[in-house]
Every structure is written in C-alpha cells, then in structure tokens.
Amino acid sequence: MDGFLQQLRRHWAERFGSGPRHLVVAVSGGLDSMVLLHSLARLRRKFPWQLTVAHCHHGLRGAQADGDADWVRAQSAALGLPCVVEEVAVRTAAAASRESLEMAARRLRHAFLARSALSVGSMEVVLAHHAQDQAELVLLRLLRGSGSDGLAGMKERSPSPADRRVSLLRPFLGFDRGTLEAFARNHGIGHREDASNQDLSIPRNRIRHQLIPDWMAHYSPALPRVLARIADIAAHESDYLREQAQRWRDSLHPEPWASLHVALQRAILRIELLEQGPNADFDVVERLRRARCGSVVDKHSVDPAVAPRAQANPCHPTGPSETVSVAFRGMRGQRVLPEGSLFRWKRLKRPLPFGDGWEQLDATTVPETASLRHRRPGDRFQRLGQSNAARLQNLFINQRVAVAERAQRWVLDLGDGSLAWVEGFSAGERHRLTPSTTEILAIQIQKP
Numbered sequence: 001m002d003g004f005l006q007q008l009r010r011h012w013a014e015r016f017g018s019g020p021r022h023l024v025v026a027v028s029g030g031l032d033s034m035v036l037l038h039s040l041a042r043l044r045r046k047f048p049w050q051l052t053v054a055h056c057h058h059g060l061r062g063a064q065a066d067g068d069a070d071w072v073r074a075q076s077a078a079l080g081l082p083c084v085v086e087e088v089a090v091r092t093a094a095a096a097s098r099e100s101l102e103m104a105a106r107r108l109r110h111a112f113l114a115r116s117a118l119s120v121g122s123m124e125v126v127l128a129h130h131a132q133d134q135a136e137l138v139l140l141r142l143l144r145g146s147g148s149d150g151l152a153g154m155k156e157r158s159p160s161p162a163d164r165r166v167s168l169l170r171p172f173l174g175f176d177r178g179t180l181e182a183f184a185r186n187h188g189i190g191h192r193e194d195a196s197n198q199d200l201s202i203p204r205n206r207i208r209h210q211l212i213p214d215w216m217a218h219y220s221p222a223l224p225r226v227l228a229r230i231a232d233i234a235a236h237e238s239d240y241l242r243e244q245a246q247r248w249r250d251s252l253h254p255e256p257w258a259s260l261h262v263a264l265q266r267a268i269l270r271i272e273l274l275e276q277g278p279n280a281d282f283d284v285v286e287r288l289r290r291a292r293c294g295s296v297v298d299k300h301s302v303d304p305a306v307a308p309r310a311q312a313n314p315c316h317p318t319g320p321s322e323t324v325s326v327a328f329r330g331m332r333g334q335r336v337l338p339e340g341s342l343f344r345w346k347r348l349k350r351p352l353p354f355g356d357g358w359e360q361l362d363a364t365t366v367p368e369t370a371s372l373r374h375r376r377p378g379d380r381f382q383r384l385g386q387s388n389a390a391r392l393q394n395l396f397i398n399q400r401v402a403v404a405e406r407a408q409r410w411v412l413d414l415g416d417g418s419l420a421w422v423e424g425f426s427a428g429e430r431h432r433l434t435p436s437t438t439e440i441l442a443i444q445i446q447k448p
Contacts (some may be wrong), residue, residue, distance in 0.1 A: 020048035022122040029192035032128035057087035114163035130172040135224040152235035241267040348440040361431040361441040
C-alpha cells in the first residue's frame, strides 16, 4: 500500500474508528477532493465502508461549473460509486441575505451536504481540508480579531453548521498539500481547476497566494506548522472555557456574574448567543457582557487606578425591548439576563413546599421554547384565580408597582403573545398546578 495511504489508514482508525459506516464524500473536482475520493475508494479494501459522492453546483461559473459537475459524475461512475449533484442559487441567496457570495455559497453547500447525507441514511460527510487550509483559516480569523474559539480553526470532527445531526470529518488536516499533490501525481489522478481560486479580491485567496508564501519565504518556512500548533493550543483552551461555562450554567448555586473572570463571562455569552443563532462575534459578546453589569468593570480587565471609580456605578436597567429566548430542555437550566439577573428553571415531579422561592407551573402548558421579555403596550395577563385576563398596566397600578419598575419586570411569553407568568406575580390561571398535574416547571429570577 502507498505510504500516504498507510498513514491515512492508521490515522483514520485512531481518530474515527474502523467500524462499518456510510460516508458521503464532498467532491468539488479540484485536486484535494479528488485525492480524497480516490484514497477513500482505495481504503474500502480495508474498511467496511459504503461511499456516496456529493457535488454542489454553485451556478456561478457557467459552462465551467457544468463541466465540473460532469467530471465528478464520470469519476464517480468509474469508481462504481453513486453520485448526488445539486445546483444551488448562490446569487439569489446572497442578495436575499445580504451576505457575500462566498458566505452564501458556503451556507448553501453545507445545507446540501447535510441534506444529501440524511437522504442516503448517512450521518457523516467527509471533507478534503488539509494543513494549508487550516493555516489560511487561522490567519484569516486572526486578522479579523477572533478569540480562542476562532483560532482553534477546524476540527477533525465537528457538527455540520446546517444540521447538527450530521458530522463533518476532515481526515486530511494532518497532511500538507504537497503530500496530496504527490499522491495525485504518482497515481495519475486528474482534477479540475477552479479559476475563482486565483481571484485575489477574495481575502482567503490573498492569504493563500500572497501572505503565506511571502511570510514563508522571508520569515518562517514552518508557518503552517506554527499555525497548526496555535490552533491546537487555542482548541484546548477553548474546550476548557466551554466546559467551565457550561458548568456555571448548570450549577444550582452559581457564582455571582460580577465575580467571574472576563474570559468566562465571554464564554458563557458565546454559548448563549450560538444557541439563538450564528451571530456571536466579539463586538456582540462584549456589548452584552458590559450591559449585564452596566458600567461595572470586573477586576480582571480594569486598571486598578480606575476600578474604584468604575465599580461605584450601579448596573443600568435593560430597555423594554430586550427579549431573551429560553429553551426548557432537559431537567434544569439557567440564563443570565442582560441586566445581570439570573433566570433559573427546573422540572419536578412533586411541588415544592410553599414554592420555596420558586414559581410553579404545569409543565404541559408551557412549550419547549418561550421568551423572556419586558412589558409591551396592550399586554394582558390572567392572574391566578381570575376568570379573565386583565391589562398588565392595570395590574401593576393595582399592585402599586412603581412606574420606573414596571418596564423592568420580566414576563414569560409563550410565543403567541400570551403570558404564562409575570415577575412579581404567581403563575397564570391557565398554568396553575392541579390534581392532574404530572410534571412541574419551576422558575425563578435571582436579582444581582
């Protein structure tokens, strides 16, 4: 067996296991993906694999892209492998989402690959990213100001950004492009050239063709290895921070937000933002981090001469437009709210005596996902024991809630505008516990 194939075989068995599996191989027709296709096809003699080829036609290069698709079909047929080809409307998607063509193409490509895998009963997509691709990504993210999460680069196994049920496997990350080129040359493996890879208006191409070659020629020929080491260090540090952040979120008695190291605060916020959507960049995280304690700057990120003056300022209230999504999955959870309060919830089989500081709702009346928000004009709430819903404004007046405080009270919106609970009140009438209640949702807000 070829030396490269022997290394790849050992590496695959160590990292991914040697059991039977159905793999979807992402093939663009370029050199890297053609080497991936042929090497995996050869390794089928050693591993009990079923392979399906998937090619995404981005519809951006006219006849050349059509030729790529035909080439991949023909190569797959020659190897006796089924091939799935789909054309996606990148320009239309980019215009609709106001993102770059490159970002839109990546998003649609991952969606296609995940969809293709699930359609053939596979849960794994194999990609041809190699060591140079990793170096380019780390540099690109470094120039954008990424933290340890970004500098960690790509992992050999990661969930698909389009569908977390599907895993992305990158067996070539430990191999440089020269090794792949030598394998293609020795085995007569042809490939297609994508002219867009030479377009220097694309930041990644400038890094590939200008920045990295110049740095290697004048400063460090070992740049890809150095960047790979940085990615490895950052990945382990990021994993540790993520573990500590999740431990804090799962704790029944978490440390006060203001006492947490700034790195841990940022890790917690990144997790929460990524649960809600893709936007978890530094500026968003830092804005929310500072908002959660107003102008109070923690001891880990402030000049000692400024600290006493900064910490004298109280946390500012959150505006009434703030909305926080909450997923009631599992047995318990918690969210730090933007003004520093801690929202906690847990599922119970038996009610707590006298509530024990918790409000208790019939869990079957609350959807898995709801929103915490502040009062809006026209909000109505049916209090416990009342036959009809009343205007929330009137309830606050009757309870003599100060005007300044009304806009800061949190309410639990079930997604259709109906309120299951209002901070300072018991659970709503429709969500009260009854003799037939089988599961209880207990909720609580702890003020900072």
